Amino acid sequence: MVTTNWNRRHILSLADFTAAEYDTVLQTAASFREVLGRRTKKVPALQGQVVANLFFEPSTRTRNSFELAAKRLSADTLNFAPGTSSLTKGETILDTAKTYLAMGTDMMVIRHREAGVPLAIASEMDRLNTQVAILNAGDGQHEHPSQGLLDLFTICRVFDPENPRLDLLRGKKIAVVGDILHSRVARSNIWSLTATEMELHLAGPPTLLPKWFAGLGSDRPGKLFLHWSLDEALADADFVMTLRLQKERMTNYLLPSLREYHQLYGMTTERLKLCRPDVKILHPGPVNRGVEISSELMDNPDRSLISQQVTNGIAVRMALLYLIGVGKGG
Ligand code: CP
Structure with missing residues (x-):
């Protein structure tokens, strides 16, 4: 130990x-x-x-x-x-x-x-x-520090389950998608993932991904990018983390309908084709099926790391x- x-x-x-x-x-x-x-x-x-x-x-x-x-x-x-x-x-x-x-x-x-x-x-x-x-x-x-750490652990284990460590993630790319603004998980993940030499691509609608997030990782080993278009963020990603719309913390943000949100920012098997062929999906939970991720993708054991998380x-x-x-x- x-x-x-x-x-x-x-x-x-x-x-x-x-x-x-x-x-x-x-x-x-x-x-x-x-x-x-x-x-x-x-x-x-x-x-x-x-x-x-x-x-x-x-x-x-x-x-x-x-x-x-x-x-x-x-x-x-x-x-x-x-x-x-x-x-x-x-x-x-x-x-x-x-x-x-x-x-x-x-x-x-x-x-x-x-x-x-x-x-x-x-x-x-x-x-x-x-x-x-x-x-x-x-x-x-x-x-949500323990969530940030368990996400990091889950990602590192994909490459070496017995000896997970930061250097395994050098040159890898992760997209974190959805309601970044209200997500404590995203905040902790920004700190943990930019401590590695990864590329971290945040993606979401402008109301849920303000520009000031770009400043958070500037002095760290990892590189942080912002995207309001999901497809740009997904290109050649090794990992995609989807986030729930945290309506319990929203006050005056106008959202499109959930159907429209799913069309623009929902992760589906079709969208996954933009990523690397061996891409893995994470979600901190709880999941709203059919909104930020399709049921088919969430339940795909070859892609989803959600139970492992x-x-x-x-x-x-x-x-x-x-x-x-x-x-x-x-
Ligand atoms: N990920 C997470 O914090 O889930 P719970 O709200 O169920 O604890």
Whole structure:
């Protein structure tokens, strides 16, 4: 197991992740991916530690895979459900976090519809001089770091499942397509994928892909391009990541009809012909079938990595909990 030089406690953003940190997460996750293939999938690494999932916004994949990851590492888990919690009686989010702290929680996994909530809780934990680690499980349209890492892991595994690492992606091309503006997944992927020497092509309608995105990757090893025409972005792509229209975060954006959107920006088997013959499709989920991707393509086992993303998510989240938890002396 790789544990060298891991000094990061909170995981709030991928913006300042170093190449060495990415490779450490990838290699640690590869070890856990192998463990998940065994008959006995549990290891004692975090025995006695407490991981609390504080999800103030709905989730299927992230919440359950963080819980399963913690259980596979033998940690105790607590699951917070806002609708049945004392939030409904007026308790604040910070007081909720302090309540979990008082129960001896070591790591808190936070999802919230507002950007910055995980940072606010991390700052409070630091101010109180605690060793509690905060993991951002998606905050508004800011970031979703564990999703960015599991996407990177899934892409690297296509080339070397046993030894995934950044240098495998040199010269590869990925198109990220759809509602970039409202996507925290796209933000985290911009940081992780431009940390490699890949070409990252963002594509979407101008209302969902403002020009200022072009400035995000300028000082990084990868090259970032913007396209309002999907066909340009897809030319010779090795990977295509499609994104859901995140209507829950849209305020005053006028969208074409979903049918028109699918015609202009939906991924289909026909459109895939523009890409490399061995192109692979990713989607962070949840998917709106027939809008950003056709059902036929989503269910094509030769093209779709969507199920692998879910499985890999457990291994990557095990890696994060392990690296942080062992670093805390667990
Ligand atoms: N990708 C993702 O965050 O999915 P969930 O909302 O189901 O957690």
